[in-house]
Amino acid sequence: QVQLLQSGAQMKKPGASVKVSCKASGYNFMAHYMHWIRQAPGRGLKWMGWINPITGGTNLAEGFQGRVTMTLNTATSTVYMELNRLTSDDTAVYFCARGENLWGHGTLITVSS
Amino acid sequence: AGLTQPPSVSKGLRETATLTCAGDSNNVANQGAAWLQQHQGHPPKLLSYRNNSRPSGISERFSASRSGTTASLTISGLQPEDEADYYCSAWDTSLNAWLFGGGSRLTVL
Numbered sequence: 696q697v698q699l700l701q702s703g704a705q706m707k708k709p710g711a712s713v714k715v716s717c718k719a720s721g722y723n724f725m726a727h728y729m730h731w732i733r734q735a736p737g738r739g740l741k742w743m744g745w746i747n748p749i750t751g752g753t754n755l756a757e758g759f760q761g762r763v764t765m766t767l768n769t770a771t772s773t774v775y776m777e778l779n780r781l782t783s784d785d786t787a788v789y790f791c792a793r794g795e796n797l798w799g800h801g802t803l804i805t806v807s808s
Numbered sequence: 809a810g811l812t813q814p815p816s817v818s819k820g821l822r823e824t825a826t827l828t829c830a831g832d833s834n835n836v837a838n839q840g841a842a843w844l845q846q847h848q849g850h851p852p853k854l855l856s857y858r859n860n861s862r863p864s865g866i867s868e869r870f871s872a873s874r875s876g877t878t879a880s881l882t883i884s885g886l887q888p889e890d891e892a893d894y895y896c897s898a899w900d901t902s903l904n905a906w907l908f909g910g911g912s913r914l915t916v917l
Contacts, residue, residue, distance in 0.1 A: 757905070795897060
């Protein structure tokens with residue numbers, strides 16, 4: 696079954712870091728870039744960047760450069776997104792997506808003191 | 809820069825709704841726009857690829873088109889389950905970024 700399985704919800708304090716995982720299955724992991732998109736409560740979708748599974752290279756959206764790290768483990772077909780220096784504005788559901796046609800279920804990250 | 813959608817659209821049951829997405833020459837005009845449907849608490853679901861074709865399993869009631877820098881999604885024979893948020897998306901070659909419109913909330917009266 697073609698799917699993206701994300702890690703569970705987390706609660707973090709301001710200033711902390713969070714790492715979210717996304718495990719791909721059912722397709723050739725190496726053939727597709729993986730994207731991360733976030734959605735704040737009641738807001739729209741915002742693209743954060745992509746990672747190239749062959750090179751590990753990334754392309755991060757403006758506003759996330761310097762605060763987001765995307766990595767991967769090809770042996771387990773898993774990508775990771777780490778976000779540092781969290782603030783309350785980072786409270787959102789974080790999605791991984793293989794383009795528009797395959798999305799993870801989303802991971803809720805809540806930042807609160 | 810960006811993709812602009814009307815925040816809300818309301819139509820009656822069994823009527824036809826047309827959602828619009830205004831972009832520019834760096835995104836919609838040269839890359840096309842995809843359309844996504846999102847129900848509360850669920851991930852987005854692809855309704856139309858950037859070339860206006862439908863993925864397998866998507867109803868023929870959903871039809872996408874493009875004219876210049878504006879993309880449109882037409883939903884015919886509106887059903888209660890069509891009530892959702894709809895997003896357009898496109899790759900922007902100038903920004904080298906994947907853009908999303910702000911979303912249109914469709915209400916079926």
